[in-house]
Amino acid sequence: MHRSVVGAAPKAGSVPERELLHAEDVDVCALFSAVEAAIVKVLARPKFARNVSLARRQRLMAILRSAAIWFEPTERVRKKPIIAS
Numbered sequence: 001m002h003r004s005v006v007g008a009a010p011k012a013g014s015v016p017e018r019e020l021l022h023a024e025d026v027d028v029c030a031l032f033s034a035v036e037a038a039i040v041k042v043l044a045r046p047k048f049a050r051n052v053s054l055a056r057r058q059r060l061m062a063i064l065r066s067a068a069i070w071f072e073p074t075e076r077v078r079k080k081p082i083i084a085s
Helices: 002-008 015-026 033-043 046-051 054-067
Strands: 029-031 068-070
Touching (some): 015 054, 029 054, 033 054
Parallel strands (some): 029 068
16 A cells, blocks of 8 residues: 555556555555554655645545554564574
């Protein structure tokens, strides 16, 4: 979902925007505060700030926040699996 929100920012009607709107309709995205903060940080980068209005970035985040099922993880997710020997 993170890529969909960031990808949806530059262009209305794009595939990522349609994915985001679909998630809003069917209420299937999960979100927690650290991921939300990361998405907001990416959307605030100069590349987005120059090319995407603040109103659009805020609207995309509002859609994501309203469609999300909020949770806080109880375990840290590891990037590489631990293989027991």
